[in-house]
Amino acid sequence: MNTPQRVEHAMTDKGYVPLYATGVVEQPWDTYSATDHAVWGQLYRRQRALLPDLACSAFLKAQDAMGMGETQIPRFDDLNEILARSTGWRIIGVEGLLPELDFFDHLANRRFPVTWWIRRPDQIDYIAEPDLFHDLFGHVPLLMNPVFADYMQAYGQGGVRAHGIGPEALVNLTRLYWYTVEFGLIREASGLRIYGAGIVSSAGESKHSIQSDAPNRIGFDLKRIMRTRYRIDTYQKTYFVIDDFEQLFDATRPDFAPIYAELKPHESFPAGSVQPGDRVITRGTGEGWLSDGDV
Numbered sequence: 509m510n511t512p513q514r515v516e517h518a519m520t521d522k523g524y525v526p527l528y529a530t531g532v533v534e535q536p537w538d539t540y541s542a543t544d545h546a547v548w549g550q551l552y553r554r555q556r557a558l559l560p561d562l563a564c565s566a567f568l569k570a571q572d573a574m575g576m577g578e579t580q581i582p583r584f585d586d587l588n589e590i591l592a593r594s595t596g597w598r599i600i601g602v603e604g605l606l607p608e609l610d611f612f613d614h615l616a617n618r619r620f621p622v623t624w625w626i627r628r629p630d631q632i633d634y635i636a637e638p639d640l641f642h643d644l645f646g647h648v649p650l651l652m653n654p655v656f657a658d659y660m661q662a663y664g665q666g667g668v669r670a671h672g673i674g675p676e677a678l679v680n681l682t683r684l685y686w687y688t689v690e691f692g693l694i695r696e697a698s699g700l701r702i703y704g705a706g707i708v709s710s711a712g713e714s715k716h717s718i719q720s721d722a723p724n725r726i727g728f729d730l731k732r733i734m735r736t737r738y739r740i741d742t743y744q745k746t747y748f749v750i751d752d753f754e755q756l757f758d759a760t761r762p763d764f765a766p767i768y769a770e771l772k773p774h775e776s777f778p779a780g781s782v783q784p785g786d787r788v789i790t791r792g793t794g795e796g797w798l799s800d801g802d803v
């Protein structure tokens with residue numbers, strides 16, 4: 509174990525460049541400042557006030573069961589005891605974004621990488637990279653759900669395979685992660701609810717994803733998602749909706765190699781498009797959309 513660094517992007521003459529770090533680090537809990545704990549508390553309170561009407565019940569239930577609270581940044585060791593007993597997942601500390609294959613390998617072994625450091629007060633509403641709040645508050649609770657926990661591991665295994673197949677396969681698989689793990693919606697008896705970590709950890713997008721008329725909301729479809737570009741610096745133009753986590757797990761059970769091969773000659777879809785055959789739940793008004801910038 510080394511002394512942890514805070515690895516963020518670099519600004520160069522070519523603009524924004526993401527930086528990667530491979531190391532696994534001990535959470536340096538004693539080094540968190542009063543400001544760090546206060547940032548956690550502020551974000552935690554704000555999201556927990558919003559989410560009872562917006563997030564799926566599995567997320568809310570799991571977060572309570574894990575004993576995360578607003579008073580201080582949780583200790584990974586405490587969360588790991590609970591996780592170990594429920595689904596066998598484990599949090600590991602990391603310094604920033606991981607190279608793809610390292611990330612997949614951790615997931616395939618039920619290790620979830622969590623950035624050890626938290627954003628600064630001036631980054632409360634937006635930060636380009638994942639930080640401790642996004643990773644811990646957003647991703648870790650659903651690792652308590654047995655079906656979702658298995659999906660995440662299968663995703664990691666699939667990532668290792670896609671990495672061996674080639675860059676196009678990885679693009680397809682990354683879109684699946686984006687539109688499920690990060691920005692997924694789920695249908696519940698009370699209406700549409702959030703399960704994606706990128707949404708539950710964002711005050712603005714948690715309201716937008718459920719309440720705004722701007723975005724499309726479309727029924728989950730594996731190949732459709734694999735062909736759809738996405739937004740990294742604005743709210744999503746389209747959200748995909750699952751009926752339950754079993755649907756997600758079942759749809760991703762088949763070998764993806766033939767699917768990657770089938771999709772290879774096809775063009776990708778713009779982030780905000782509606783395609784023939786889509787199960788449209790709400791068609792977005794497109795209000796506020798920027799015309800460029802899909803990735």
Ligand code: PHE
Nearest residue numbers: 662663666760761762763764
């Ligand atoms: N079934 C996928 C494959 O063969 C693996 C996978 C499972 C990928 C779940 C994503 C999610 O590659």
Ligand code: FE
Nearest residue numbers: 638690705706
């Ligand atoms: Fe994330």
